[in-house]
Amino acid sequence: MAEQSARTIDALMRAGAEDATALGAPGGAPLSFGGLRAQMRDTVAALNAHGIGRGDRVALVLDNGPAMAAAFVAVAAGATAAPLNPAYKAEEFSFYLADLGARVLVTAAGRESPAVAVAESLGVPVARLSETPEAGAGRFRLDLPGAGAPAARGGPAEADETALVLHTSGTTSRPKIVPLSQANVCASARNVRASLALAPEDRGLNIMPLFHIHGLIAGLLAPLSAGSAVCCTPGFNALKFFAWMDEVRPTWITAVPTMHQAILGRAARNREVIARVPLRFLRSSSSSMPPQVLRELEEVFGAPLIEAYGMTEAAHQMASNPLPPRPRRPGSVGLAAGPAIAVVDEAGTPLPAGETGEIVIRGDNVMAGYEANPKANAEAFTPDGFFRTGDQGVLDPDGYLTITGRLKEIINRGGEKISPREVDEILMDHPAVAQCVTFALPHPKLGEDVAAAVVLRDGQASDEAALRAFVAGRVAPFKVPSRVLLLEEIPKGATGKLQRIGLAQKLGLA
CATH class of the missing domain: 3.40.50.980 (Rossmann fold)
Structure with missing residues (x-):
């Protein structure tokens, strides 16, 4: 090692025996x-x-x-x-x-x-x-x-x-530009390796893009630093995933939630592969995993799903739910897993457990600063050196972190602040909903209103009125989407993440 x-x-x-497998590829x-x-x-x-x-x-x-x-x-x-x-x-x-x-x-x-x-x-x-x-x-x-x-x-x-x-x-x-030092990326690889207890006998199946921090650190450097093998696919393909799984026999995978949902959609016809290739765990990061999907994945694969929290400026991982037997908390991104984590108010003062504020981090994996951008750096760091993530969240008394939203994504409807994730989680409870993203819709008088894009499950039916009524039964009226768009597919970013910011423009609603 x-x-x-x-x-x-x-x-x-230097980890990994001279003749042990480092990299592979299907076939x-x-x-x-x-x-x-x-x-x-x-x-x-x-x-x-x-x-x-x-x-x-x-x-x-x-x-x-x-x-x-x-x-x-x-x-x-x-x-x-x-x-x-x-x-x-x-x-x-x-x-x-x-x-x-x-x-x-x-x-x-x-x-x-x-x-x-x-x-x-x-x-x-x-x-x-x-x-x-x-x-x-x-x-x-x-x-x-x-x-x-x-x-x-x-x-x-x-x-x-x-x-x-x-x-x-x-x-x-x-x-x-985010410059990450050798020490930053190595610290993050070590943090992921420790969180997942990666060992030489593990085998990863990388389906994440390798131009993105998640794939580079969690998919590649962390397992290699443990002396374990990584099979590198040509990129995510839900139609080929289970054939790759059967051939490679991985012990774990890491992916973004939309990939996990696509895998889940094909799991029923691949139960034999799932039984033949038991996973030690699945990992999800880069955006929030709906708790409903998390539970279904754990049931189908018979393995824990470890939800983690990362960002480019931290060379990926900041927090992670622990492996069994320690408790995983669906809906939370777990415990600090590398850098120190605090939740602060607008002035940068730490808040007590249970109070919502901005998540800040400090540690060996965190960049020293954006390149040639003193204005951004002045805004990004607190006086005591914590990096402001731009995410809003809350720490519970046991140290588990729950992200309540991205500060830039919070919808301001005439002064009423709405976390789009809260509306997402309610919509995901509807039996006909497979995927959804709640986002800000420009409004001439309120400034912003609430809208949601929804993809229905195969063979299920619903309509805008029924979905709005479903949400209205669970939240205050100002949080109910004024528009619910039923789509075949929700536009995604290059890494497969669903993107709230700019979605109104992409859908021609701005």
Whole structure:
């Protein structure tokens, strides 16, 4: 096992026996930890020989899979990895590559991405990655253009150097750059590993995108830091999930709630697979899991569902429900699982248990600050160094944290404040509702009104009036949605999260 206190990716990846499986892929040959470490050495040496070293930013535009996983680990070990969503359009690549100051773009050989033309127009060299799966899942060769002077700062990165840069989602403003140090990402990987008691005999099936903090830390670095294997899928596919599960025989999975709901929707016809491949636990993070879905998942899989709370600025995990035999509390995101957590009032003063306020965090996994953004940093940190998450919540006397809403998502209906999650949970109790999102609807007099988008369960029927009446029986009149839209599908973000902010515009209601 790696040192418990590994503070660089190079040190973190020393876990795992030389011949133990590190990475796999459905239908592919496994890559050992020895092979992964060799890939890391080869990649850092190739980058260094072309002038790319510690602190230099390497944009990764690669499809989900073992090569993306290995490329992230290898690049981040000796430079700064900047993974980008391969589905971005040219305009988006233009913004992100320029904003990041990328020194090189890595993309797959033979794959045409709009990122290539954008990089060339910005004068960013393009490196081509050629997979060599016969040498093991994730093994690749990197062809870098030209030959420059060797990197001034080569070799493995140090703890205080930046391992990973990601942008905030930017739903309401220009995306901000989040630089995460080697120490930040390693602390978060250790926190996830400890929360889930990951061990060498575990096997993860990663279905999360690897351009997102959840997939990179919980799906990849945490299990690898435990010396256990990760099977990297091409991305989430509900139609293929159970075939992958049967082949890979994972002991656990982590996903966002919409993925879990899609898996649940196909579980009835795959009961034999579920019986053949017992999971130790399921994990959910990145957005709230409806308690009704949590209970159903636990019944169907016969395994605990561990709901956790994370965000990019914390290198993912902040809180997690504990594994059995300690109690899990459906609807809560559990106990502090890494950083210190407090709930404060508007002035930043800590509130007693049971009182609602803003959730703040402080710890080794939390970024030092947004890049080149003093205004955002002045607003984001309290005088005593706690980071303001922008989430509203409450701690109970036992330390379990319940998120009551995102401060920016709270609906202000003529001065009455409504938490959309409260309305979500009521709608999810309706037997015909499979999925829902409550959101703010612009209103000429009230400023905002309450609306909800709903997807019905297969074979179930309901209508707007019936659903509004159902909510009206459970809450004060001002919380009842003025509009309930029945949809085939609710628009999602790139990582599969349902997004409240901007939903009225997306649905043509603004």
